[in-house]
Amino acid sequence: MPVSTRSQRPNESNSEHPHDALKGKMKALLALYEEHKKKSVAAAPKNPSFGSSREKNGRRILVFVRVRPLAKKETEAGARCCVRIVDRRDVYLTEFAAEKDYLRLKRLRGRHFTFDASFPDSASQQEVYSATTSELVEAVLQGRNGSVFCYGATGAGKTYTMLGTVESPGVMVLAIKDLFSKIRIRSCDGNHAVHLSYLEVYNETVRDLLSPGRHLVLREDKQGIVAAGLTKYRAYSTDEVMALLQQGNRNRTTEPTRANETSSRSHAILQVLVEYRVRDAAMNIINKMGKLSLIDLAGSERALATDQRSIRSLEGANINRSLLALSSCINALVEGKKHIPYRNSKLTQLLKDSLGGSCNTVMIANISPSNLSFGENQNTLHWADRAKEIRTKGYSANEDALPVPQTETDQVKLVLDLQKENRELRMQLAKQHQKLVTLQARSLAPPTPPSATSLLSTPPTSAPPNEKRRTRPSFLAATHFTPETKNKGEDVAVRIRTLQQRVKTLEAELDRVKKDHSLQLKQKDDVIRELSKKGGKKVAAAGAILLKETNTEEVKSPSHRFRSPVPTAKKRSFWDITTANSPSVTTLNGRKTRSYVISELTAHPSKLIQPGFARKKGDV
Numbered sequence: 001m002p003v004s005t006r007s008q009r010p011n012e013s014n015s016e017h018p019h020d021a022l023k024g025k026m027k028a029l030l031a032l033y034e035e036h037k038k039k040s041v042a043a044a045p046k047n048p049s050f051g052s053s054r055e056k057n058g059r060r061i062l063v064f065v066r067v068r069p070l071a072k073k074e075t076e077a078g079a080r081c082c083v084r085i086v087d088r089r090d091v092y093l094t095e096f097a098a099e100k101d102y103l104r105l106k107r108l109r110g111r112h113f114t115f116d117a118s119f120p121d122s123a124s125q126q127e128v129y130s131a132t133t134s135e136l137v138e139a140v141l142q143g144r145n146g147s148v149f150c151y152g153a154t155g156a157g158k159t160y161t162m163l164g165t166v167e168s169p170g171v172m173v174l175a176i177k178d179l180f181s182k183i184r185i186r187s188c189d190g191n192h193a194v195h196l197s198y199l200e201v202y203n204e205t206v207r208d209l210l211s212p213g214r215h216l217v218l219r220e221d222k223q224g225i226v227a228a229g230l231t232k233y234r235a236y237s238t239d240e241v242m243a244l245l246q247q248g249n250r251n252r253t254t255e256p257t258r259a260n261e262t263s264s265r266s267h268a269i270l271q272v273l274v275e276y277r278v279r280d281a282a283m284n285i286i287n288k289m290g291k292l293s294l295i296d297l298a299g300s301e302r303a304l305a306t307d308q309r310s311i312r313s314l315e316g317a318n319i320n321r322s323l324l325a326l327s328s329c330i331n332a333l334v335e336g337k338k339h340i341p342y343r344n345s346k347l348t349q350l351l352k353d354s355l356g357g358s359c360n361t362v363m364i365a366n367i368s369p370s371n372l373s374f375g376e377n378q379n380t381l382h383w384a385d386r387a388k389e390i391r392t393k394g395y396s397a398n399e400d401a402l403p404v405p406q407t408e409t410d411q412v413k414l415v416l417d418l419q420k421e422n423r424e425l426r427m428q429l430a431k432q433h434q435k436l437v438t439l440q441a442r443s444l445a446p447p448t449p450p451s452a453t454s455l456l457s458t459p460p461t462s463a464p465p466n467e468k469r470r471t472r473p474s475f476l477a478a479t480h481f482t483p484e485t486k487n488k489g490e491d492v493a494v495r496i497r498t499l500q501q502r503v504k505t506l507e508a509e510l511d512r513v514k515k516d517h518s519l520q521l522k523q524k525d526d527v528i529r530e531l532s533k534k535g536g537k538k539v540a541a542a543g544a545i546l547l548k549e550t551n552t553e554e555v556k557s558p559s560h561r562f563r564s565p566v567p568t569a570k571k572r573s574f575w576d577i578t579t580a581n582s583p584s585v586t587t588l589n590g591r592k593t594r595s596y597v598i599s600e601l602t603a604h605p606s607k608l609i610q611p612g613f614a615r616k617k618g619d620v
């Protein structure tokens with residue numbers, strides 16, 4: 001109703017001045033906006049970091065879902081998209097009525113799931129890697145174990161996610177690249193050693209993919225379940241790891257099934273072990289270790305989806321059996337049962353650490369968007385939803401002592417602390433150097449016992465005599481040279497020899513101190529450089545001062561340690577290798593593998609032949 005407000009006074013009751021109306025509207029709009037903002041914040045995918053999921057009674061397994069694009073075959077078969085991802089977190093699965101089911105034609109049934117993050121078919125490999133695995137790689141470098149496994153029906157995109165193609169490398173490849181670049185940033189003097197092993201579980205037998213031939217036996221030892229005799233390769237560079245990965249993939253068992261032309265018929269586990277040394281508070285060197293397990297499971301499948309013939313049916317039965325064992329373990333873990341039936345299959349024995357140990361675990365559930373795969377998708381999402389409730393134990397006991405800064409203030413504080421420690425170390429070094437110079441001068445001068453006494457008993461420092469000094473044990477306190485106790489008439493030549501010996505010892509000690517110091521400076525500078533990158537301007541400024549200081553030191557870059565050994569022939573990089581559509585080959589035992597051996601290459605056998613990656617997108 002139009003109201004004339006002209007004659008009304010603004011403070012009159014029931015009157016509404018145009019300004020008031022406007023104000024009211026503004027208020028309502030603001031309230032609406034605030035409400036919307038709150039809702040969208042609540043709906044936005046929470047950062048599924050391990051920090052946030054770290055709780056008293058262990059950490060929850062992080063579960064992600066990835067939808068692959070609709071395949072050409074599916075489109076041709078008239079498939080419709082039945083998966084919708086909202087806010088990168090919620091997955092809506094729609095069940096369409098059958099075309100001829102006229103009564104229910106318009107009736108849609110659906111299910112809704114929420115995960116730590118969900119990736120639509122447009123998500124890139126890098127996006128998936130960054131959200132799911134990059135934190136695990138960082139944690140492995142701090143002595144924690146991490147596992148990533150892909151779960152889903154056959155043809156849902158597990159191998160694509162894990163291995164990828166040469167053009168779009170998957171999680172395994174990106175993790176290894178990231179691991180090496182992180183090591184290069186933080187390592188000093190080849191401090192990190194990377195070992196690699198790659199195995200498959202095929203028909204309930206464990207095989208070494210890097211050295212095929214024998215069946216391996218699983219044993220439980222201090223480190224958990226291990227495959228006895230599994231080859232462990234020491235790797236020095238990303239290229240080397242890629243070559244090993246390709247070698248392993250060529251040996252992996254694959255078969256065309258009705259659902260997927262290169263279906264993985266085995267579960268593959270790539271383990272990357274990182275060993276490194278750190279100093280504890282008492283400056284003792286301690287060894288640490290972090291393990292990253294990257295697992296590409298074979299596809300769960302309906303009997304009809306694959307050929308029901310001979311070997312295939314046996315493979316299918318074994319795959320389903322091990323996946324069933326996996327779901328029993330998930331159930332038992334979720335229900336908090338005391339007995340977890342890990343022993344029911346080789347796969348669950350190998351996954352024991354990832355599911356119930358001290359491990360950061362990530363599950364990536366792969367689904368197809370096709371309504372023809374509704375049943376499989378529902379099944380996958382059901383287990384993924386269940387897995388969300390699994391909690392693994394706390395971090396491993398050998399967790400790194402380096403504090404992880406939470407806020408900018410923490411970072412600034414850490415930088416300042418490190419600067420202070422750095423200054424102290426520099427002072428110590430200067431003092432040691434001064435001592436050496438004095439001793440050298442002393443050795444050249446004619447020996448006069450009383451002055452030698454004063455020299456050696458009083459450290460040459462400008463600090464006041466009563467100043468509290470560091471308690472670092474010094475060789476100067478050694479008892480075997482005490483000039484006061486010597487006779488004045490002692491042979492001068494003997495004294496000089498002794499003194500020269502002391503100088504030698506002192507030089508050796510100084511060398512050691514210098515090395516230690518350089519090592520510590522480098523480690524701290526690396527940390528500061530990293531923090532400066534992460535942190536705000538304050539950190540950058542503080543870091544810059546320190547870097548400036550550090551640059552005056554002669555600290556050798558350790559990066560050379562991570563280069564591959566000098567190649568004898570021109571070494572092809574992983575990226576140079578072509579992926580011609582070579583056919584799979586059959587191995588001696590009759591099973592097919594991902595071997596793509598080109599005839600030209602077989603004439604010159606090399607470690608760096610074709611990668612056994614998943615088929616390209618166009619081949620879907």
Ligand SMILES: Nc1ncnc2c1ncn2[C@@H]1O[C@H](COP(=O)(O)OP(=O)(O)OP(=O)(O)O)[C@@H](O)[C@H]1O
Pocket residue numbers: 067068069121152153154155156157158159160161260262263264265297298299300366614615616617619620
């Ligand atoms: N995100 C994706 N983008 C493009 N193509 C994809 C994607 N995911 C899967 N594909 C393609 O879908 C096909 C099947 O994928 P893949 O072989 O990875 O399935 P899988 O789950 O490993 O199957 P199986 O369990 O039978 O081994 C492949 O051709 C692959 O290239």
